[in-house]
Amino acid sequence: MVKTQSPTVNIFEQEVTTKGMDKTVCLYKNDRYIKEYRTAVSNIQNEALILKETIFFPTGGGQSCDKGTINGIDVIDVFEIEGTVFHKVSDISRFKPGQNVSLSLDWEHRFLNMQRHCGEHILSGKFFEVCGGINKGFHMGTDYMTIDIDIPNLPWETCMKAERAANEVIWKNEKVEYHHFLKKSDADGFPLRKPLTIENDITIVSIGDLKNPADSVACCGTHPDYAGEVGIIKIYKTEKNKNMTRIYFDAGRKAYDAYTKKQELLNILNAKYSSGDSTLISKIAISDQKNDKIRSQLHTVKQHLLNELTLLILESRDSFRFSKALNASILIYSIPTESKFEILGSKELANLSKLLSEKISSLIMLPIPEENLILIFSDGVFDCGKYVKENSAETGFKGGGNPISARLMFRDAAQLQAYLTTLKKT
Numbered sequence: 001m002v003k004t005q006s007p008t009v010n011i012f013e014q015e016v017t018t019k020g021m022d023k024t025v026c027l028y029k030n031d032r033y034i035k036e037y038r039t040a041v042s043n044i045q046n047e048a049l050i051l052k053e054t055i056f057f058p059t060g061g062g063q064s065c066d067k068g069t070i071n072g073i074d075v076i077d078v079f080e081i082e083g084t085v086f087h088k089v090s091d092i093s094r095f096k097p098g099q100n101v102s103l104s105l106d107w108e109h110r111f112l113n114m115q116r117h118c119g120e121h122i123l124s125g126k127f128f129e130v131c132g133g134i135n136k137g138f139h140m141g142t143d144y145m146t147i148d149i150d151i152p153n154l155p156w157e158t159c160m161k162a163e164r165a166a167n168e169v170i171w172k173n174e175k176v177e178y179h180h181f182l183k184k185s186d187a188d189g190f191p192l193r194k195p196l197t198i199e200n201d202i203t204i205v206s207i208g209d210l211k212n213p214a215d216s217v218a219c220c221g222t223h224p225d226y227a228g229e230v231g232i233i234k235i236y237k238t239e240k241n242k243n244m245t246r247i248y249f250d251a252g253r254k255a256y257d258a259y260t261k262k263q264e265l266l267n268i269l270n271a272k273y274s275s276g277d278s279t280l281i282s283k284i285a286i287s288d289q290k291n292d293k294i295r296s297q298l299h300t301v302k303q304h305l306l307n308e309l310t311l312l313i314l315e316s317r318d319s320f321r322f323s324k325a326l327n328a329s330i331l332i333y334s335i336p337t338e339s340k341f342e343i344l345g346s347k348e349l350a351n352l353s354k355l356l357s358e359k360i361s362s363l364i365m366l367p368i369p370e371e372n373l374i375l376i377f378s379d380g381v382f383d384c385g386k387y388v389k390e391n392s393a394e395t396g397f398k399g400g401g402n403p404i405s406a407r408l409m410f411r412d413a414a415q416l417q418a419y420l421t422t423l424k425k426t
Helices: 107-131 156-171 253-273 280-315 352-356 384-395 413-425
Strands: 009-011 014-016 036-045 048-051 068-070 073-081 084-089 100-105 135-140 145-149 176-183 200-207 215-218 233-241 244-251 321-323 328-332 363-368 373-377 398-402 405-409
Touching: 048 100, 107 135, 107 145, 107 156, 107 200, 107 215, 107 233, 107 244, 107 253, 156 233, 233 253, 244 253, 253 280, 280 352, 328 413, 352 373, 363 413, 373 384, 373 413, 384 398, 384 405
Parallel strands: 328 363
Antiparallel strands: 009 014, 036 048, 036 100, 048 084, 068 073, 068 100, 073 084, 135 145, 145 244, 176 200, 200 215, 233 244, 321 328, 363 373, 373 405, 398 405
């Protein structure tokens, strides 16, 4: 074994060093389908196991680490430093150096990562083939993956062409092969989508015939042996990202699950609008037109009601009372319940400030118990916004506003009523 001479690295807020340690034999590099294996613990450092061999892929290359168990204990993280693989487990006290252990892989998680990572290779390769775009960034998220293609504003039609070509690679079930090289010069002349950036211990993953591969690029991740195992590649959307185009997509079971949910949603919408897939958009457009007309009519009705309510409030001006607490004459006007005005919410009633401010010389309070708030209006001499700012902390309400209108928001109806009772007493 080759001894490593690596510097100390900070990981998990502790120091981890691989100086003097043997490199871990990573069995997944030659066989991605090993699900169980027996090996021995060679060392324990900083609450992490170092094994002689491992079937667990460590986080790297945009791919999350494998999950599974060691002697039935959950593996919660796997990471690699200078060729040594560290296995973080949920209970390190169950292990000691030299102990023989059984490794068991969470195959569903591994295979999904294999599908998705290989799908990213195929799609990136086809973007390069279709438009010369190079993948400059890759992220494998929980709900989707993204790649950043170094062409700004890629047309949707180009993306669909690349997607179709990528799925044709799956349908042809092209072979996925691994090529290992000790140093960069050994890989000279190998067909690659983008130049090598590493000097030693190089793995190149190629898909299809090397004379004209669907993709060929250096990668440390895990992939299936055949492209057919990817199942499906689907692009969801695109967006501008700096001077590139970010492609949102997924592959394998994730893409299948996402489109199963979308089909369920489509079925619900078709049932709601009495449509089929091909007529849904037109049915929604017709419904929107009808709703726009109804909203316009409702707006007109609400405006008439506001004008009518304004007159009722102004006719009540004889009920103004002087409040020492506010140093102003006020009218507390309660809108009649179970009346035509009940369709007016606080959003519409706030517009009363425009109708009342020039016609009153005192303060009007409009309680809205169902929303636990009070709207206040004045001619501006009594500064409504200032009152809220100066009294909210002491009185217990929240809110804000401007000189001619403001809102007092209460925790509940009881607090609102207590405020009004105190106000009437003063």
